[in-house]
Amino acid sequence: MTDLIRTTEGAKPLDQSGPGGDELPEPLHEDELAHESGVAVKARSQWYYVRTRFLRHRLAVASLIFLIFLVLLAIFARRVSPYAYDELDLMNIAQGPTREGTHWFGTDLLGRDYLSRVIFGLRTSLWVAALVAGLTTVIGTTIGSIAGYYGGTVDNLLMRFTDLMITLPLLAVLLTASVFLGNGDPVRVGIILALLIWTGLARIVRGVFLSLREKEFVEAAKAAGAGDARIIIRHLLPNAVGPIIVSMTLIIAAAILIEAALSFLGFGIQPPTPALGKLIADGQTQGFEAWWLVTFPGLVIVAVALAVNFIGDGLRDALDPTQRRLRA
Amino acid sequence: MPDPVLSIRDMTVEFGTEDGVVHAVTGVNYDLFPGEILGVIGESGAGKSVSVMTMLDLIPKPPGRVVSGEAIFKGRDLLTMSKSELRDVRGGDIAMIFQDPMTSLNPVLKVGSQIAEAVLAHNPKSSDDDGRKRAIELLQLVGVPNAEQRYDQYPHEFSGGMRQRGMIAMAIANSPSVLIADEPTTALDVTIQAQIVEVLKTAQRETHAATILITHDLGLIAELADRVVVMYAGRVVELSDVFTIFNSPRHPYTVGLMNSLARVDIDKEALLPIPGQPPSMISPPPGCAFHPRCLHSRGRARCRTEVPPLRPFGEGGDHVSACHFAEELAEAEVVGIGAEQPA
Numbered sequence: 001m002t003d004l005i006r007t008t009e010g011a012k013p014l015d016q017s018g019p020g021g022d023e024l025p026e027p028l029h030e031d032e033l034a035h036e037s038g039v040a041v042k043a044r045s046q047w048y049y050v051r052t053r054f055l056r057h058r059l060a061v062a063s064l065i066f067l068i069f070l071v072l073l074a075i076f077a078r079r080v081s082p083y084a085y086d087e088l089d090l091m092n093i094a095q096g097p098t099r100e101g102t103h104w105f106g107t108d109l110l111g112r113d114y115l116s117r118v119i120f121g122l123r124t125s126l127w128v129a130a131l132v133a134g135l136t137t138v139i140g141t142t143i144g145s146i147a148g149y150y151g152g153t154v155d156n157l158l159m160r161f162t163d164l165m166i167t168l169p170l171l172a173v174l175l176t177a178s179v180f181l182g183n184g185d186p187v188r189v190g191i192i193l194a195l196l197i198w199t200g201l202a203r204i205v206r207g208v209f210l211s212l213r214e215k216e217f218v219e220a221a222k223a224a225g226a227g228d229a230r231i232i233i234r235h236l237l238p239n240a241v242g243p244i245i246v247s248m249t250l251i252i253a254a255a256i257l258i259e260a261a262l263s264f265l266g267f268g269i270q271p272p273t274p275a276l277g278k279l280i281a282d283g284q285t286q287g288f289e290a291w292w293l294v295t296f297p298g299l300v301i302v303a304v305a306l307a308v309n310f311i312g313d314g315l316r317d318a319l320d321p322t323q324r325r326l327r328a
Numbered sequence: 329m330p331d332p333v334l335s336i337r338d339m340t341v342e343f344g345t346e347d348g349v350v351h352a353v354t355g356v357n358y359d360l361f362p363g364e365i366l367g368v369i370g371e372s373g374a375g376k377s378v379s380v381m382t383m384l385d386l387i388p389k390p391p392g393r394v395v396s397g398e399a400i401f402k403g404r405d406l407l408t409m410s411k412s413e414l415r416d417v418r419g420g421d422i423a424m425i426f427q428d429p430m431t432s433l434n435p436v437l438k439v440g441s442q443i444a445e446a447v448l449a450h451n452p453k454s455s456d457d458d459g460r461k462r463a464i465e466l467l468q469l470v471g472v473p474n475a476e477q478r479y480d481q482y483p484h485e486f487s488g489g490m491r492q493r494g495m496i497a498m499a500i501a502n503s504p505s506v507l508i509a510d511e512p513t514t515a516l517d518v519t520i521q522a523q524i525v526e527v528l529k530t531a532q533r534e535t536h537a538a539t540i541l542i543t544h545d546l547g548l549i550a551e552l553a554d555r556v557v558v559m560y561a562g563r564v565v566e567l568s569d570v571f572t573i574f575n576s577p578r579h580p581y582t583v584g585l586m587n588s589l590a591r592v593d594i595d596k597e598a599l600l601p602i603p604g605q606p607p608s609m610i611s612p613p614p615g616c617a618f619h620p621r622c623l624h625s626r627g628r629a630r631c632r633t634e635v636p637p638l639r640p641f642g643e644g645g646d647h648v649s650a651c652h653f654a655e656e657l658a659e660a661e662v663v664g665i666g667a668e669q670p671a
Contacts, residue, residue: 216431219386223426224446224498225419227412234445238436 053318060314063307070304074123081116086272088112097292106292108282118296121274122304124186125256128269131190132197132255133248139194140201141237141244147202148209149232159206166199174258178267186275189268193255201247208240242319249312253305260301276301332359333538334383334422334506339397341375341382344390348610352378354562356397357638360506365532365539367553367570369546369585371606375562376542380508383407384418401506420450423504423537425528427511429491433483439494440479443467446501466497469534470527489520493527500531507537513548525551546589550574558582561607561617564638568647578641578649578657580624616652624653 055061073080097106097114105114147158177192212218213236221235260277262268269275276297283293336358343350353375360366368376381387383399383406399406401422406414418424426432434442443466444459451458460479467475470493483491492512499507512528513521525548532539541553549556549570556573558566558581566579577583584602604621607613613620619631630652641647641654651657 216426216428217434220424220426220432220495220498221434222386223384223418223424224501225415225417225449226445227415230449235434235437239434241436 050318054314057314057317059310063310063314067304067307067311070122070300070307071126073119074126077119077123081113081119083113083116085117085120085274086112087116105296106290108293109286109290114292114296117274117279118276118300121276121279121297122300124269124273124275125259125277125301126304128186128190128193128259128275129252129255131187132194132259133252135191135194136198136201136251136255137244137248140198140247141205141240143198144202144205145209145232145236145240148206149213149228149236151210151213155206158202162199162202165196168196170196170258171261174262175265175267178262186269186273189259189262190255193258197251197254197258201244201251204243204247205240208243209236212236212239242316245319246312246316249308249315253308253312256301256304256308330362333362333402334360334540335398335400336379336383337398337400339379339382339399340395341378341387341397342393342395343387344393345610350609351562351612352392352609353382356559356562356564358557358564358567360538360540362505362538363536364554365541365552367549367556368540368542368559369544369549369556370559372544373606373609374559376559377510378562379559380424380510380540380542384422384424384508385411385414416450419446419499419504420502421504422506422508423499423502425492425495425499425507425509425512428515429488429495430483430515432495433486433491435483437482438480439483439486439491440464440467440481443494443498443501446498450502462501463497466501467494469500470494470497470531471523472497488516489523492516492520492524496524496527496531500535500537503535504537507532507535507539508542509539510542511544512541513545514543521548528552546585558585561612562609563617563650564648565618565651566647566649567638572647578647578654579651580622580657581618582649583657584621584623616650624651624657628653 095107105118107114108117143158143162147155147162173196174192177196178189218231218235221231226235256276259268259275260280263275263277264281266278266281269278271278279297280294280301283290283297286293336356339353339356340351341353343352352373356375356379358366368379370376378387382392382394382397383401385406394407397407401417404413406417409417433439437445440460440463443463444456447462448454448456448459454462464475464479467478472478472490472493478486478490483494486494492515496512509528513524516524528539528541529552531537541548543549553570555569556567557564558573558577558579560581566573566577566582568578573582574586577586581602584600587600588602590599602621603623607617607620613632615630615632615634616622616625616636619625622631625631634652636650636652638648638650639654641649
């Protein structure tokens with residue numbers, strides 16, 4: 001009953017002048033009453049719901065703000081960091097964290113400001129992570145969607161290839177690859193990483209596409225004359241955005257950790273470019289004497305990985321179409 | 329009579345399954361003439377949908393397989409057409425309205441842009457603005473109020489009836505010459521069905537499209553159809569104009585359908601169902617597929633051994649039936665238990 005009443009009240013079309021307009025709301029046309037649609041409904045996109053749900057996930061929002069802060073730090077590293085990453089301060093070698101002067105994170109054995117080195121290390125690591133995430137998404141989504149949409153032999157070939165990639169021992173291949181392809185360059189490290197870890201995403205996208213392609217709207221799109229490319233790009237991909245974004249966040253976290261491990265082992269980013277893993281590797285030789293050399297880059301890695309994971313969590317909840325209601 | 333716009337000739341379609349080959353459609357023939365509404369009725373699994381889906385290459389292959397047949401549309405065989413030619417036909421010259429509007433619209437795209445897409449897919453030269461304008465026009469045509477605002481809404485913001493209007497708008501977007509409505513009202517409740525019937529009539533009036541109306545709903549057939557194809561177990565068993573089908577059916581299956589119908593004009597104690605179940609399409613009964621359920625066969629050997637061909641009746645030969653003993657039905661006048669001809 002209340003619905004009915006609201007129907008009549010809400011009959012005022014949206015584009016009428018706002019409150020204070022002198023003219024009365026136009027009487028509802030008979031046709032409109034006959035159909036159930038007199039209500040002036042505000043178009044609310046899927047993204048509206050996604051946004052609202054995400055914003056209610058406090059941990060994810062906090063993580064997002066934190067991550068944006070770190071990204072800005074990394075982007076404007078040159079302006080933000082108190083020193084250049086390779087600037088020597090020979091008067092203050094291996095100094096612990098102090099508020100005197102500006103060596104908040106202390107200095108390393110060569111007297112370089114450690115805060116600046118961590119910021120530039122973060123810049124390298126985030127750059128690699130972004131590159132890996134982007135490339136992985138492109139490769140994984142392409143392979144996964146083609147396999148899932150066409151099925152049959154195409155699917156079989158692509159998925160067996162994916163299986164093959166999964167069985168490769170990641171670290172061994174990475175180390176070998178960086179030896180042969182040369183290392184040190186963040187872009188090269190990013191590409192090598194991406195070429196090896198797209199498999200998970202490809203499988204997820206394939207799974208989503210396998211179920212999506214049986215949907216009736218795909219048949220309807222075909223009957224309306226849409227070709228394969230149009231169906232994949234325009235109809236299926238938007239439906240798969242949720243899982244893709246979520247696995248992208250996980251890949252970012254993984255990429256940061258793997259890159260750190262690689263650099264730690266000495267095969268990732270080469271000096272003098274600082275990278276978080278490399279900083280830890282260099283610092284650990286000093287043991288507990290210079291604890292700050294390991295602790296600060298370590299904390300940053302953990303913080304970034306955690307933040308990205310929390311964001312992924314929030315996004316997964318927000319993008320889940322089965323969860324229609326907003327969280328109270 | 330004018331030339332048919334669409335002719336299905338001797339179409340046979342099979343599906344290979346683990347349990348055996350499903351003979352979904354066997355030797356189906358029918359014509360669709362310009363401007364008419366051709367109703368196709370029959371039980372679930374009778375091959376109603378498969379026969380039209382095959383035409384547009386919308387059955388999954390494998391397991392589906394077209395064994396033989398042609399679908400001649402404007403002088404060209406749809407079944408041997410190249411993929412890209414067929415894509416032009418689909419949604420352009422031949423458009424389809426699906427059964428379930430809840431699932432036939434993409435949930436993540438705006439309803440309006442899905443309609444605009446149907447327009448733009450076949451008019452690559454028009455701009456997005458043209459598409460939008462046309463889509464809003466179409467929404468208004470099918471009776472969606474506030475079309476401007478509705479354009480920007482998503483399917484979940486539409487009710488079932490509204491969505492089906494959207495689907496119809498999409499189907500008539502390119503003024504097709506053939507419109508296929510596959511159980512367009514089955515997923516809707518009765519009051520909405522009545523509205524959709526009106527919309528279908530409007531759509532047909534606007535486009536003058538020859539329409540194939542697939543349905544279980546005999547009421548819908550009576551309301552809309554000009555001619556009727558009755559299918560059973562993958563074959564056409566009777567074909568005639570709608571008055572003949574309802575008043576003097578010449579196939580025991582059609583007779584059974586009419587008798588199982590609740591009618592307001594005849595006082596009936598109980599509805600008469602057709603006994604038994606539809607046959608397995610993997611191993612259909614030999615001879616006439618309907619004979620195990622037929623009240624008229626009475627165990628005659630011919631029904632069990634010989635597949636009855638479609639034979640014409642009366643003058644003009646417009647009424648065809650596939651029953652060996654169709655003439656007996658004419659004499660017995662079994663329909664509707666003494667059906668009175670409406671004045």
